[in-house]
Amino acid sequence: MNNKEAYNIAINELEIIEKEYNELKKDEKVRRYNQLKFRRDILIADKNDFYKRYKNEEYNNCKHLLITTYAKPSRLDKSKVVTYCGCLKCGLNEKVLNVNGWFIDYDQLSLDEQIMFDFLSNKPLKKENVTDIECDLELARAIYNKIMEAHPKISDKKAIKYLGIALDNIRNIDMTNERKESRVKRLGLRKDFNDWQKDDVMN
Numbered sequence: 001m002n003n004k005e006a007y008n009i010a011i012n013e014l015e016i017i018e019k020e021y022n023e024l025k026k027d028e029k030v031r032r033y034n035q036l037k038f039r040r041d042i043l044i045a046d047k048n049d050f051y052k053r054y055k056n057e058e059y060n061n062c063k064h065l066l067i068t069t070y071a072k073p074s075r076l077d078k079s080k081v082v083t084y085c086g087c088l089k090c091g092l093n094e095k096v097l098n099v100n101g102w103f104i105d106y107d108q109l110s111l112d113e114q115i116m117f118d119f120l121s122n123k124p125l126k127k128e129n130v131t132d133i134e135c136d137l138e139l140a141r142a143i144y145n146k147i148m149e150a151h152p153k154i155s156d157k158k159a160i161k162y163l164g165i166a167l168d169n170i171r172n173i174d175m176t177n178e179r180k181e182s183r184v185k186r187l188g189l190r191k192d193f194n195d196w197q198k199d200d201v202m203n
């Protein structure tokens with residue numbers, strides 16, 4: 001089929017559906033649907049835009065408390081270790097820059113990951129005061145948040161000390177799946193959180 005034929009076929013089909021389309025547009029419900037859809041699309045865009053702005057403010061204003069969130073041998077050069085940092089307070093995680101050690105497909109990232117990716121690409125974390133904690137950030141933050149709930153006025157230094165002790169306990173005590181599950185529940189982690197192997201709590 002050449003382009004002119006394809007063009008004519010499209011015109012014909014458009015003529016056919018146009019009639020039904022115009023008929024439906026007269027229906028009150030369909031009109032309302034179109035109004036709502038229009039407004040909904042605007043609100044979703046606004047919501048995402050404001051979310052992005054306030055997350056950026058949060059990241060900018062945070063006095064980061066950094067841990068190492070990712071430390072694995074480089075895929076390209078096994079003698080090197082690739083490390084990334086993340087913040088216990090605001091949740092900024094460099095891991096998003098190179099999740100699997102491969103090229104990132106930006107469109108595959110979630111909205112949160114895209115916001116982090118953009119922020120970190122423009123403003124890399126300063127690695128001046130990275131604590132010696134090495135752990136999956138979600139797990140570390142869940143424990144950190146519990147510590148802060150119990151001791152709201154605690155210093156960063158003390159919070160890190162408590163976090164280190166809690167992680168040591170996880171590393172050193174063999175856990176049944178049942179115990180893992182109950183801990184996941186207690187810490188408010190998502191149900192499918194699976195980073196509960198000893199190896200994942202690195203140090």
Ligand SMILES: [Zn+2]
Pocket residue numbers: 059062063064065087088089090091092
């Ligand atoms: Zn932070």
